[in-house]
Amino acid sequence: MNNNLNNKLIFIMGPTAVGKTDIAVELARDIGEIISVDSMQVYKELNCGTAKPTPEQMKMVKHHLIDIVSPDYRFSAGDFRRYTLKAINEIKKRGKIPFLVGGTGLYFRTIEKGLIEAPPADLEYREKLYSMEKNKKGILYEKLKSIDPETARRVHPNDLIRIVRALEIHHLTGEPFSKYIKNDQRDEFDILKIGINLPRAVLYERIERRCHKMLECGLADEVVNLLKRGYNEKYPSMKGLGYSHFISYLKGCYSYSEVVRLFVRDTRRFAKRQMTWFKSDDSIVWFMPDQRDEIRTVIDRFIFG
Numbered sequence: 001m002n003n004n005l006n007n008k009l010i011f012i013m014g015p016t017a018v019g020k021t022d023i024a025v026e027l028a029r030d031i032g033e034i035i036s037v038d039s040m041q042v043y044k045e046l047n048c049g050t051a052k053p054t055p056e057q058m059k060m061v062k063h064h065l066i067d068i069v070s071p072d073y074r075f076s077a078g079d080f081r082r083y084t085l086k087a088i089n090e091i092k093k094r095g096k097i098p099f100l101v102g103g104t105g106l107y108f109r110t111i112e113k114g115l116i117e118a119p120p121a122d123l124e125y126r127e128k129l130y131s132m133e134k135n136k137k138g139i140l141y142e143k144l145k146s147i148d149p150e151t152a153r154r155v156h157p158n159d160l161i162r163i164v165r166a167l168e169i170h171h172l173t174g175e176p177f178s179k180y181i182k183n184d185q186r187d188e189f190d191i192l193k194i195g196i197n198l199p200r201a202v203l204y205e206r207i208e209r210r211c212h213k214m215l216e217c218g219l220a221d222e223v224v225n226l227l228k229r230g231y232n233e234k235y236p237s238m239k240g241l242g243y244s245h246f247i248s249y250l251k252g253c254y255s256y257s258e259v260v261r262l263f264v265r266d267t268r269r270f271a272k273r274q275m276t277w278f279k280s281d282d283s284i285v286w287f288m289p290d291q292r293d294e295i296r297t298v299i300d301r302f303i304f305g
Contacts, residue, residue: 041066042067147167160239
């Protein structure tokens with residue numbers, strides 16, 4: 001491969017249900033391979049609720065980081081970076097361009113900027129935090145908002161893993177997690193960032209259709225089968241959208257119609273948070289899903305000059 005291409009990566013970014021995978025498969029078909037940048041698609045056996053590429057799409061373009069760990073594995077940003085760097089090297093050896101495609105902003109950042117040099121885990125303090133949350137739901141997020149509002153804006157109130165890690169770093173260093181991010185600005189690759197978005201009303205309609213398609217796929221039965229195998233809500237894989245909702249439904253917390261409403265609502269809110277993250281990055285070039293020719297022109301210019 002041309003040495004000028006050795007350091008080039010293409011990011012295809014945007015909110016859930018906007019059509020990133022379809023676009024990426026079309027764009028990468030002849031020149032690249034796709035690395036999934038999705039915190040849920042890494043899990044085996046989680047199929048109906050994760051919007052993984054179809055078998056046909058995976059035949060058209062080789063995909064990486066799909067179905068690589070079991071549901072009881074606590075997949076981290078560090079794991080993502082390690083797997084992805086290995087995949088990038090493999091793709092380059094085949095003379096292809098790596099297309100990183102997904103909506104998990106933190107994972108994109110680990111490739112662009114590396115991982116922060118934060119202190120190791122304090123397991124005793126972590127257990128204390130989890131006990132606090134068990135006794136009073138939401139207390140950790142409120143604590144994070146008070147000491148590190150910038151990080152609190154970037155994480156979901158139910159994302160206990162990241163909330164606990166941010167609180168742990170503050171406890172160990174006296175510094176907010178957001179300061180570590182700002183101080184860690186490494187650049188390893190030449191990256192083209194393509195953002196895909198839609199008008200909010202159109203996106204929300206697509207999200208609702210996708211949620212109902214997941215239900216038709218058998219999401220509720222999938223959750224039942226996972227629970228029977230011992231994969232309960234203590235695992236990050238089961239805290240994902242849809243999975244956590246149907247665990248609540250099976251516990252009798254909501255009626256079926258109500259849990260479906262909450263599933264759609266929370267997925268829309270998730271998309272809004274994704275866009276908040278991406279919109280903070282001025283280097284992303286934004287397109288609508290139907291602007292395939294324009295996107296291809298930008299990519300060709302990036303690759304070939």
